[in-house]
Amino acid sequence: MTPEARRPYIAGNWKMHKTAAEARSFVERLAGMVSADSVDVGLCVPFTALAASVEAARDTPISIAAQNMHQEPAGAYTGEVSAPMLVELGVRGVVLGHSERRRYNGETDRALQEKVPAALLNGLEPILCVGESEEEREAEETQRRLRHQVQEAIENVPDDQLPAVVIAYEPIWAIGSGRVATPGEAQEAIAFIRALVGDRSRAAAAAVRVLYGGSVSADNAVELLAQPDIDGALVGGASLDPENLAGIVTAAG
Numbered sequence: 001m002t003p004e005a006r007r008p009y010i011a012g013n014w015k016m017h018k019t020a021a022e023a024r025s026f027v028e029r030l031a032g033m034v035s036a037d038s039v040d041v042g043l044c045v046p047f048t049a050l051a052a053s054v055e056a057a058r059d060t061p062i063s064i065a066a067q068n069m070h071q072e073p074a075g076a077y078t079g080e081v082s083a084p085m086l087v088e089l090g091v092r093g094v095v096l097g098h099s100e101r102r103r104y105n106g107e108t109d110r111a112l113q114e115k116v117p118a119a120l121l122n123g124l125e126p127i128l129c130v131g132e133s134e135e136e137r138e139a140e141e142t143q144r145r146l147r148h149q150v151q152e153a154i155e156n157v158p159d160d161q162l163p164a165v166v167i168a169y170e171p172i173w174a175i176g177s178g179r180v181a182t183p184g185e186a187q188e189a190i191a192f193i194r195a196l197v198g199d200r201s202r203a204a205a206a207a208v209r210v211l212y213g214g215s216v217s218a219d220n221a222v223e224l225l226a227q228p229d230i231d232g233a234l235v236g237g238a239s240l241d242p243e244n245l246a247g248i249v250t251a252a253g
């Protein structure tokens with residue numbers, strides 16, 4: 001599959017922002033600014049805003065994703081949410097392994113090894129986040145970190161389902177810092193991630209979409225998205241404003 005054949009994907013990750021009412025009016029505004037012609041548009045919203053967002057996004061090009069889920073379908077896990085619960089709401093995808101969850105909530109590669117196949121089994125599109133810290137980059141350990149994170153997380157995904165996984169390369173030092181990776185740095189890491197998928201299946205490597213995340217804005221998106229292996233963006237801060245996010249979608253089109 002050529003880069004042109006992989007459909008660009010722009011997803012906003014709101015993190016812990018927006019109430020259900022705020023989400024509804026955001027989705028209504030964004031829907032008037034984007035078309036589904038050539039770009040997939042997603043919003044990863046807090047659990048409490050999922051139902052309102054799904055309802056507002058009906059008959060629009062926007063798909064709604066959650067920001068985490070538990071690997072088990074049900075059980076004694078207070079405070080957790082499972083894949084069947086998300087599917088029932090009409091949610092289409094789920095962010096897994098975001099660095100903020102790894103850092104603040106003890107998310108592990110071992111749990112992700114169960115979460116990624118559990119999402120797929122339930123028909124949810126996993127958006128698997130990987131990325132190195134500043135210290136790891138300086139110590140030239142970026143590839144070692146990415147290899148570990150990617151190989152572990154996709155270990156239990158059958159080869160023929162690998163193309164359904166979306167991977168987001170989010171270097172921790174670029175998140176919320178305004179310090180975006182250069183297009184060359186992002187391309188190099190994302191090509192490496194694609195090659196790791198290729199160690200499992202060449203066909204999957206050609207088809208899997210790998211996004212870049214970390215201080216993406218409407219200003220820097222064009223250059224990033226012009227790189228051959230960068231298939232889209234996972235956008236934090238700039239996704240909180242519909243005009244900004246629509247600008248990034250336009251850059252991807």
Ligand code: 13P
Pocket residue numbers: 013098170174175176177178213214215216234235236237238
């Ligand atoms: P920022 O775009 O705010 O740097 O956040 C990136 C991110 O973490 C998206 O998941």
